[in-house]
Amino acid sequence: xxxxxxxxxxxxxxxDYEAPRPDLVVRVLRAIPESPxxxxxxxxxxxxQTAAVVMAALVIGIATVGLRVTRxxxxxxxxxxxGVGGLHPPAASYSIVDxxxxxxxxxxxxxxxxxxxxxxxxxxxxxxxxxxxxQFRIPDGSGIGSLRFWNAMDGDxxxxxxxxxxxxxxxxAPGSSNMVPRTYRTHDGGAHWSLIDxxxxxxxxxxxxxxxxxxxxxxxxxxxxxxxxxxxQHTTDGGVHWTSLGAIPxxxxxxxxxTFTDRHTGWLTANQSKxxxxxxxxxxxxxxxPTALIWVTRDxxxxxxxxDLPLPAEAAANNVRLxxxxxxxxxxxxxxxxxxxxxxxxxxxxxxPTTQSWMHSYMLQSHDGGRTWxxxxxxxxxxxxxxxxxxxxxxxxxxxxxxxxETVDAGKTWTTRQVLASGLAFSFAPWNYIDGKAVWxxxxxxxxxxxxDGGAHWxxxxxxxxx
Amino acid sequence: MDRAGFDGLITPLVEPAYRLAFAMLRxxxxxxDAVQEATLKAWNKFASFRNERGGFRAxxxxxxxxxxxxxxxxRWWSVLRFDEVRPPQGSDEAAMTASDxxxxxxxxxxxDRLLLYLFYWLDFPxxxxxxxxxxxxxxxxxxxxxxxxxxxxEFDPSKEKST
Numbered sequence: 213x214x215x216x217x218x219x220x221x222x223x224x225x226x227x228d229y230e231a232p233r234p235d236l237v238v239r240v241l242r243a244i245p246e247s248p249x250x251x252x253x254x255x256x257x258x259x260x261q262t263a264a265v266v267m268a269a270l271v272i273g274i275a276t277v278g279l280r281v282t283r284x285x286x287x288x289x290x291x292x293x294x295g296v297g298g299l300h301p302p303a304a305s306y307s308i309v310d311x312x313x314x315x316x317x318x319x320x321x322x323x324x325x326x327x328x329x330x331x332x333x334x335x336x337x338x339x340x341x342x343x344x345x346x347q348f349r350i351p352d353g354s355g356i357g358s359l360r361f362w363n364a365m366d367g368d369x370x371x372x373x374x375x376x377x378x379x380x381x382x383x384x385a386p387g388s389s390n391m392v393p394r395t396y397r398t399h400d401g402g403a404h405w406s407l408i409d410x411x412x413x414x415x416x417x418x419x420x421x422x423x424x425x426x427x428x429x430x431x432x433x434x435x436x437x438x439x440x441x442x443x444x445q446h447t448t449d450g451g452v453h454w455t456s457l458g459a460i461p462x463x464x465x466x467x468x469x470x471t472f473t474d475r476h477t478g479w480l481t482a483n484q485s486k487x488x489x490x491x492x493x494x495x496x497x498x499x500x501x502p503t504a505l506i507w508v509t510r511d512x513x514x515x516x517x518x519x520d521l522p523l524p525a526e527a528a529a530n531n532v533r534l535x536x537x538x539x540x541x542x543x544x545x546x547x548x549x550x551x552x553x554x555x556x557x558x559x560x561x562x563x564x565p566t567t568q569s570w571m572h573s574y575m576l577q578s579h580d581g582g583r584t585w586x587x588x589x590x591x592x593x594x595x596x597x598x599x600x601x602x603x604x605x606x607x608x609x610x611x612x613x614x615x616x617x618e619t620v621d622a623g624k625t626w627t628t629r630q631v632l633a634s635g636l637a638f639s640f641a642p643w644n645y646i647d648g649k650a651v652w653x654x655x656x657x658x659x660x661x662x663x664x665d666g667g668a669h670w671x672x673x674x675x676x677x678x679x
Numbered sequence: 680m681d682r683a684g685f686d687g688l689i690t691p692l693v694e695p696a697y698r699l700a701f702a703m704l705r706x707x708x709x710x711x712d713a714v715q716e717a718t719l720k721a722w723n724k725f726a727s728f729r730n731e732r733g734g735f736r737a738x739x740x741x742x743x744x745x746x747x748x749x750x751x752x753x754r755w756w757s758v759l760r761f762d763e764v765r766p767p768q769g770s771d772e773a774a775m776t777a778s779d780x781x782x783x784x785x786x787x788x789x790x791d792r793l794l795l796y797l798f799y800w801l802d803f804p805x806x807x808x809x810x811x812x813x814x815x816x817x818x819x820x821x822x823x824x825x826x827x828x829x830x831x832x833e834f835d836p837s838k839e840k841s842t
Contacts, residue, residue, distance in 0.1 A: 217827045221799035224784060230707040232697045232714075240693055240715050241686055244722045 230379075245531060245551055298614055300633040301659040301672030306333075308654055308675070310359045312367070316340060316650035316664045320347075320367075320402060322359055323678055333678055334359070334369065336402050340662065341673035347402040358419065361402075362426045369396045369405065370419055384415035384434070392417050395451075397426075410451045419451075421470040422478075426450060430470055430478070430513055432460060444470075444513050461516040463503025471536035472513075479582070480507045480516060484532040505534055506546070508582060521576060521585055526550055535600075537582060543605035544578035546585060575623055577605070592617045592626055599640030601667070603648050609667050611638035611653075618667065631670055632661075685725055688735050689718060695736075695801055696743045702796040703747040703789075710747075717746040733810025741811045744793055784830065791826040798823055 233239070309332075310322040317340045323333045334348040350371060361367035371394045380387035392412050396405040413433055420429035427450045434441040442464070445454040460468070464482050472478040482502035504518030523532065527550045535547040551571035573593060576585040593600075593610040601609040606622040614632035619625060632638065632655060639654045646652070652662040652673075660673035693714060700710035700717075721742050728738055784792060790812060797808040809819035 217795075217830065218799045220830065221784075221795050225702045225796070225800050229701065232694070232701075232707065232711055236697060236711055236714070237690055237693045239711075240718050241689070243715050244682075244685075244719055 296634040298630050298633040298636075299661060299670055299672055300636070301655055301661050302674050303656075304658040304675035306675075306678060307658055308660065311652070311654060311660075312359050312361045313646055313650075313652040313662075314361055314364060315646060316662070318364060319652055320359060320361060321660070321675070323675075325678060332371075334402060335676055335678075340664075341660065344676035346676075346678070348396070348405050350396075360423065365399055365401050366426050367398045367402060368426065369398075370394070371396075372417075386412075386414055388414050393419055397450075408450075411454075413445075413454070420447070422472055424472050424475060428475060430457075430472065432468070432470060446513060457513040461504075461507050461518070464507065469534075469536050473537075473539050476510055476512050477581075478509045478513055479537050480509075481505065481534040481536060483534065484527070505532060505548075506537070519582065519585070521546070522588055523548075524550060524572075524574060524588060524590075526572070537578075538602055539582065540602075540605045542579055542581045544582045544585070545602055545605065545608075546576040546578070547573065547591075547600060548576070549573045577622065587622075589623050591623060592628065599638065601640050601651060603651075603666050607648075607666065609640070609651075611640045613637045616667065682722075685722060689721070689739070692736055692739055693718070696740060699740060699743055699796060699801055700747050702800050703744070703793065704750065709750060713746045713750055714743060717743040720746065733807045737807050737810035740797075741813070744811060748789060787826055787829065791822060794819060794823050795826055 304323065306323040306325045308321050309324045311319065313319040318336075318338050319341065320334060320336050323335060325331060325333070332350040333346055334350070335344045336347050337344045348369070350369070358370045359367070360369075373392060373394050375387060375392045377387035382388060393410070395408050395410055397408050398405050413431065416431055416433050420431040422431075423429040428448050429446075429451060431445050431447075431454070433443045433445050433454075442460045444457045444460050446457050447454045460480060464480055469481045470478065471481075482505055484501050484505060505521055505523075506519045507516040508519050509516045531551050533549050533551075537544050537546045539545075549571055573591045575587075575589050575591050577587040578585045591610060593612045599611050601611075603609070607620050608618070608623065610617045614630050614634055614636050615628055616631050616638065617626050617628040619627075636655050636659070638661075639656070649666050650662070650664050651667060652660065655661055658675070660675060661670045662673055663670045696714045696717065697710055700713040701707065704710050704713060717739070721739050724742070728735065784795070787795075794808055794812055797803045797811055798805065803811070805820055805823075806816050808823075809816045812819055814822070
């Protein structure tokens with residue numbers, strides 16, 4: 213007799229099932245801002261679409277449209293026909309799920325084929341994407357992973373695989389995570405990979421929080437404990453041995469980002485959330501602000517000190533989210549956004565009443581290695597709006613959809629232009645940046661572009677075919 | 680509707696949303712993240728919600744399912760290797776059946792697995808399963824039938840739902 217589908221499906225899910233953390237509802241509600249993002253008004257949409265159609269007619273045959281603005285959102289509306297007005301790189305027949313670019317010519321991508329349980333393939337180019345070579349087909353290729361090349365020869369590839377240990381309900385104990393890392397390492401530019409045996413941190417199985425080199429890394433351990441007991445740990449042998457440096461500063465949140473600019477100097481950022489949450493009975497749950505938004509260590513993580521930031525007035529009563537600081541010598545850039553509750557906004561009388569939310573991106577600069585920060589300015593994008601690239605302390609690119617906003621004077625003036633065809637979007641990330649001239653960027657999940665002149669001109673990269 | 684009203688609608692749906700996300704992703708932290716992100720998207724799209732087919736629950740779980748699919752697609756994340764998860768408990772025969780079943784489930788499309796989880800794991804009525812999956816009720820029934828047939832299991836929606 214055939215088994216019941218109901219019992220079979222349930223047993224299959226229950227064989228792995230882990231209940232959510234008990235405070236899931238509270239955390240989910242707390243993560244929601246007081247008001248939703250503002251939808252484009254109907255009138256605005258019509259105006260933009262009309263303008264877009266006119267513009268589309270004008271730009272046929274023209275590769276790039278240039279617009280000069282000071283500030284503000286000029287992203288083309290969603291209604292513009294796909295593929296108008298800019299570079300249209302060819303799409304791969306697979307998803308590019310990770311990438312590493314180490315020079316204008318040398319890059320690796322990880323391709324995940326659009327088939328079920330399909331292979332995960334590492335590909336390499338050394339001629340700027342003209343030709344590609346398949347280097348490694350990850351056994352049983354699936355799961356979560358990360359790729360990091362430290363130079364042209366040395367790289368790590370980590371794949372998360374299901375744990376085969378009996379499950380444990382004790383936080384941090386072996387078996388307490390369903391997934392564990394499997395690390396491969398290369399010393400010949402990816403031609404050969406060795407599976408290496410590293411101890412697993414069961415309370416933080418997703419690997420180090422920040423790796424400075426292939427051997428030196430830091431991680432925050434103990435997130436799973438109740439209450440969390442956050443311990444900063446350090447390795448200098450690629451993760452074989454870890455030593456505790458002590459607790460992270462009191463007040464740092466669970467979502468803190470850790471980054472080091474050298475082996476002594478590190479930064480820990482926290483986010484401020486003023487979002488309200490309500491329990492099941494409708495009672496408000498008050499959120500607790502972090503005691504600081506950024507801390508610095510000058511002794512490799514053993515001691516931390518809060519750093520004062522001159523935030524805009526609107527930050528006091530709203531949500532603040534920081535990116536890790538970035539340094540060019542003593543010149544530092546600290547990007548953050550403020551979002552918050554808003555005046556009442558009703559875009560369309562036929563729609564239910566709602567309220568407008570807003571988000572502003574800001575930049576702070578330092579010229580003394582991060583000891584003091586100033587020159588607060590609002591920027592036309594960054595963070596979640598599409599990403600940012602910094603060629604040096606004054607030359608920045610911010611992406612938003614197919615557009616790039618550029619400044620060469622540290623944000624005093626901006627030029628915005630459409631680079632990609634409508635409907636496409638840059639995906640700038642820290643690993644896009646290589647040096648003062650070379651930059652690669654993924655476009656969506658399956659396209660690549662690159663520039664060798666600091667983003668002035670972009671060319672499409674043709675992804676290789678994989679069987 | 681204001682934020683308090685949204686919270687009132689969402690709160691009882693977080694648990695089924697997590698169960699759906701877990702079934703699709705098979706990893707607790709990822710499932711929690713997917714629910715959190717989907718809820719944020721639901722809030723941002725809330726003004727555009729009309730009382731479409733299946734109501735608010737189907738609308739919200741559609742966003743959750745899309746978030747899970749996006750996670751599987753967008754990051755380096757595919758279907759888990761179902762054949763390498765923990766061995767099932769019980770007799771050898773039962774273990775063999777469970778293992779076979781899991782490998783067969785893994786070979787189904789993501790959309791077919793979504794139908795199975797909504798119908799058999801979340802106990803949704805077929806009409807709501809169809810709404811979340813973006814199918815007509817008839818198409819959802821037919822695809823469920825085919826998926827269950829490929830699993831070599833007994834299928835009868837009306838019988839299953841009445842038990």
